[in-house]
Amino acid sequence: MSTANFHDISQLRFWDEAEITHRERAQAALVELVRSNLTRTNPAWTFRRMEGPQLTPRDFLSDEYTDEDIWTTPTHVAERQMVLRAETTASTYAFIRQNFSHKKLRLPACFWQVGKSFRREKTATASKLRFFEFTQLEFQCLYSIETKADYRARLIDELADQISWLTRSPARIVESDRLPAYSESTLDIEVKFKGKEWREMASVSIRTDFHPEVKNLEVAIGLDRVVEAHSARPR
Secondary structure, three states, rough: OOOOOOOOOOOOOOOHHHHHHHHHHHHHHHHHHHHHHHHOOOOOOOEEEEOOOOOOHHHOOOOOOOOOOOEEEEEEOEEEEEEEEHHHHHHHHHHHHOOOOOOOOOEEEEEEEEEEEEEOOOOOOOOOOOOOOEEEEEEEEEEEEEEEEOHHHHHHHHHHHHHHHOOOOEEEEEEEEOOOOEEEEEEEEEEEEEOOOOEEEEEEEEEEEEOOOOEEEEEEEEHHHHHHHOOOOOO
């Protein structure tokens, strides 16, 4: 069943029951993969799931986002401009800082959430897998800068294999074509969309913006992209 264009706006995607079920299965499989991979490398890892609000103060967002990228409310609330979040990272950082002081935060520790994010994609189309509203699965995996283990290197191949299996498409790992100021390195996982062009499914970054003594292995996975790639795979 085609569900993509009920509004004649491909960026506003409808999802049928089979696609929702596949998204839920993909989420469960990817969460288990990240958890098992990191704890095999270091059993000291702890995992906590949390959930932040979709409506958030504008000043919570990274300066990487301009007003042209985000959906804003027409009025201020409590003298602050409110926006629909463009990613979940800011709320995860806020949750950690509000509940765990740096000295009480035992590392390594992973905080993760899954939920809707919203962006005003100028080139948003279903074929490019860029939607105005999308479901994102993100892990913020914090560890000491003195850690010798290369957690990303031990995770990313397994992650690419899992995403390939979930999309039934070949996958590859490439250097990202964009490097935000907060990242010292970002690798993307892409799959062959419709058997033709490579499309990004996930990014895995080494972030340095949480605390000077802490590194963050951020794993960001577009669950809706995974579902769309699976639904559009060659039969």
